[in-house]
Amino acid sequence: MAEPNTDSFAIFEVIDTHSRESMGQVGDVSKDGIMLLTTKPLPLKQTKEVLIHLPSSDAFYQEMIPLDIDPLWIKNDETQPDLYRIGCQFAKAERSDLEMLIRQFGAKRSTRKNLLFYLDVYEKDSEELLGHLGDISDTGIMLITSYTMPLGETREIIIKLPEDEEFSDRTIEADVEIRWSRPDVNPEFNCVGCLFTHIAPKYKPLIKKVQEVLGFDDVV
Secondary structure, three states: OOOOOOOHHHHOEEEEOOOOOEEEEEEEEOOOEEEEEEOOOOOOOOOEEEEEEOOOOOOOOOOEEEEEEEEEEEEEOOOOOOOEEEEEEEEEOOHHHHHHHHHHHOHHHHHOOOOOOOOEEEEOOOOOEEEEEEEEOOOEEEEEEOOOOOOOOEEEEEEEOOOOOOOOOOEEEEEEEEEEEEEOOOOOOEEEEEEEEEOOHHHHHHHHHHHHHHOOOOOO
């Protein structure tokens, strides 16, 4: 596969446990999951048993780490169009193995650059999950959703923020208008552009913090 130009995580090969074929490389890691860099997309929400091949180092007491992962989202790599980025949640993992990876390579720092798991976006009144936050700016959001949303429709939404000391609130509330929609890389989902029609001034600093901490670009 193409050599991803990322960081030290690129040396961590991900191997299918059963076929022993290479699936790609780890692009990022956190306590909740990994981002996989691969030339082939994976079916979403289907648990995969994988092995992470570790580099030769005194820091590691084994060569392979077995994991069960659930692919949650997929998108094209921005710098290398022949690659996919796949966000995978851990379905099964030994705590000691994860602690070793996190301790050695500072996964918290890497997680600040790449959002592994999109933030949930809910309908305010019904509390129904609409989808996940794909991007955010001062003027609106990009929503990743399985729903079809008519253009011009308005919604009252709540964005759930991470439980992190860097966020003064746990939610961002806003009224939005659906302005555009296009298919996501994964055909089961749509990317929906939403314009803020009303948002309290107190949420503006939170938007900046989301962009800073979670690595969103101001592109909406």
